[in-house]
Amino acid sequence: MVATVSCDQIGDSQSTAEADNTEQIVAVAEIKGASDSNLSGTITLTENQPLDTSEILPTVEVKAEVSGLPPNTKHGFHIHQTAKCEPDFGAAGGHFDPGPYGETNPDANHPFHMGDLPNLVADAQGNAVFTHRTSRVTLSSGPLSLFDEDGSAFIVHIDEDQGTTGVQGGAGGGRLGCGIIEKQA
């Protein structure tokens, strides 16, 4: 869904250019676990483009609701580089990191990949609610766009992201769930 924010909020200008600069872009990913798991979830990404793109970079709000996690656990949660969850979650590749450093290896230069996010934290019922705003990615076109040639996907990891650099599995180890990011028309 591409919605245009009302100009009422920024004055009564009828300028088309100004209206274009208030565009909101939304994308959604549906998280699925392995066929024998109860893991499911929905992630909504919203980019509110700045009123004046010459002054501020766009940011993307990431909201997630995930259920079916083990109770009272933390899970690494990242945007990975390829919009693929099949034949297994490894198909999503490494961490989204188009540059300028461009290191997609989950263990290297972590947690500084463009797709790195805080942990998902499951409560006693195995539900996690997550809200974060990142300036490391965009939904609009550009060098940090999640909608590059091969798209992008979310991965939920088995273990906690320790936020370490150069430690094997420190970003959360194996993959519990996967969801392809799709732009809403």
Ligand SMILES: [Cu+2]
């Ligand atoms: Cu990851």
